Amino acid sequence: MTALLELRNVSRRFGGLVAVNDVTLKIAEGEIVGLLGPNGAGKTTLVNVVTGVHPATGGQVLFEGRDITRVPPFRIARSGLARTFQIVQPFPKMTVVENVAAAALFAGRAEGMAEAFEAARRHLDFTGLGDAADQVASTLTLAKRKRLEFAKGLAMNPKLLMLDEVNAGLNSAEVEDAMRLIRKIADSGVTILIIEHIMKVVLSVSRRLLVLHHGELIADGLPEEVTNDRRVIEAYLGKRYAEKAGR
């Protein structure tokens, strides 16, 4: 299996703080992988390392076999690696369709403005935001802003889409909608990495889970293996609980 994304002993330090420590993993084409971990485990930092926002201080990141460890973010984005933000980051004064068109134009290889806007409307319809296309982005509700992030990610025409906490702040009906959308995106052939701190949400779509704790990868495997792993239970529920459960 050739991996779409591969991390080899990746570390990221901020001064004395090690936010990501010696992480090695592979993601194959077509997978839906969940990246779990309690708050502060280093999940978002890992995404920032992969996208080049905070380049790795040690190790290597490979995308489609190419070393992208020191490649600037905009080039990584153009090569087919897209992400959404935990804290949504629209261009506030632009309309929704302009936001998505920007993604299509600069990363999605749309030829010219007209084509970018056409593609943008298509992605908005796909994500169910078609009606809000001409609204100014800053006026959207949180749930719709999260959808806008999806649409932007898709418009970048990615091979791998990393979804950073797309469910934070949503109610359960909205979460279900989001999950349905994720499955739909996966069916269209995009490899997906879902970053979450709530395990339940990920279990409904992922066939493989990664767990990050204190910057280290402590588990990697099928959902049922991972949820029974002693270290994972410790990380989530504390040591005492793990001992009581006798595993």
Place this chain on the structure above:
Amino acid sequence: MKPWLWLVVFVAACALVPVFGNNYALRLATIMCLYAGLALSWNFIGGMAGYPSFAAAAFFGLGAYVSAVLQSKGLPIGVTWAAAGLGATVFAALIGMAILHLKGHYFAIASLAVVEVLREVVNTAEDLTGGGMGMNIPLPGMPVDVQARLFFFAMLTMTVLLLAVTIVVSRSKLGFGLRCISQNEDAADILGIDTTFYKVAAFCLSAFGVAVIGAIYASWVQYIEPPDVFDILYSVKPLVMVLLGGLGTIFGPVIGAVIYLALEELVWRNFLTVHAAVLGGLIVALVLFLPNGIGAVIRDRTKRAAVRS
């Protein structure tokens, strides 16, 4: 197509000045074109990209001196203007790559320091520039009124060119990318925008416009000295004009320049000793009461009127 129509209207209105106006009107019209050109140039980096640049005075002085030095070596005037523009563009590309990674106030200060350093460099290079003595660049063998017309049309041409570039850029990928950068640079980066290249491009456009205008100015006034052409007010005035007319818009800078010039003339005539104070008061009022420019007020009015009818 509408912006192009307004452009034609603007040119027609300006072209009438030398036909009907007297020398005073021609002088005012020349200054108006100078101001509009400066404001349009600043708008690329300050309005579209949202970077608070104070480097305009550096480009203005650089353009003026490049042109003056080349003229004193006997080159034709048009060639020296073009050389001024190209020289400033290269200079801006180099400086831009160094300082455009700074944000907010840090960028503002760095761009301000560029003005100070360049002024002192010109002051020191006495062999070439005459230092603090300034440079005389007479234009012999041409009647005064012909000269006045020549420089007016040169300024007008430059302004129209900058206005055309503004229209083209604001509809192009470049303009779109700059708008993204001005609203959220990190997000722009992650969406695949080569932010460094875009910012440097905007900075270079800005430098080119300002430098050519500085060069024409030098030929027009025929005598320049460092404190005159590296005056920090050349950095500040365009900023105020663009704020007046509306940041990042197409015609805002031109409207702002016209209003600013009208105010300046009024103030100069009536309050000579306190003209800076009145200008300061105007700036304060502008920031507090019209932060989006007069253009925005007009747009809101027309929108409201349209809703009512």
Place this chain on the structure above:
Amino acid sequence: MIYFQVLANGLVLGGLYACIAVGFSLVWGVLNVINILHGTFIVLGSYIALFSYNLLGIHPFVSVVTAGAALYLIGHAVQSTLVNRVIAAPVLMTLTLTFGLDLLLNNLMLVAFKADYRKLVLENPLGQLEIGPVFMPLDRVAAMGLALLLTFLLYRLLRDSRIGRAIVAVRMDREAASLMGVDVSRINAVTFGLGAMMAGAAGSLLSIVYPISPLNSGMFLGKAFVICVLGGLGSVPGAIVGGLALGIIESFGAIWFGPEHAVTISFALLILILIFRPAGLIGKRGFE
């Protein structure tokens, strides 16, 4: 041996520079406002000292108190009535606002005091200090000592007083501070007032060193810029380090390259530091 003299000159100048910059740095660091008025505030402090001495015979070292108090009131008023209204606006707006205010105030001072350079000449100077090969007028040394003392007092105020802690809290996280019950707009006004107060006090001390004219405000502002960038932003020790560094650089620059290049050297240095060490010579990342 001339180098000792140059170094001493630089240190004395540097102590005064620290006092020039610390208020500017405070306002920039806490409010994220570049106060273009700062140079004019310093000159105003100098005029207060000048008139107090010429008309009432009050020594400039005493006028430090009145000039500081007067400028505090002006600064507090400017922030609470004007700057606070646009404090959340982009950098360009606050910068333009203080620029406009500076044009206004500086022009009024030009009209009121005229542009010519005046000198405050002390009738009973303290004499010369002589240490080995180094000569120094005692008045200047005393002014430097007072400047550093004032800077140190500001440091204690920020560290130990309630209001000081509130200012530091606002500097670190405006929103969190307001959630914890800090009246942020009041703290803004106090901070701006303190910045102006330091400017006024520095102006009063500088009146015995520099000729006094509204035309000097740009020079003082430029120095404040350079010192902030040299020392790093928003911290008192940073301003002291930056001030001393600039004083020494200017003194040596003057003998090596000629005094007319002092400004060029400091600004060239400023650009280089911004490019290569935007956090200043010491200190953490200060930029947004």
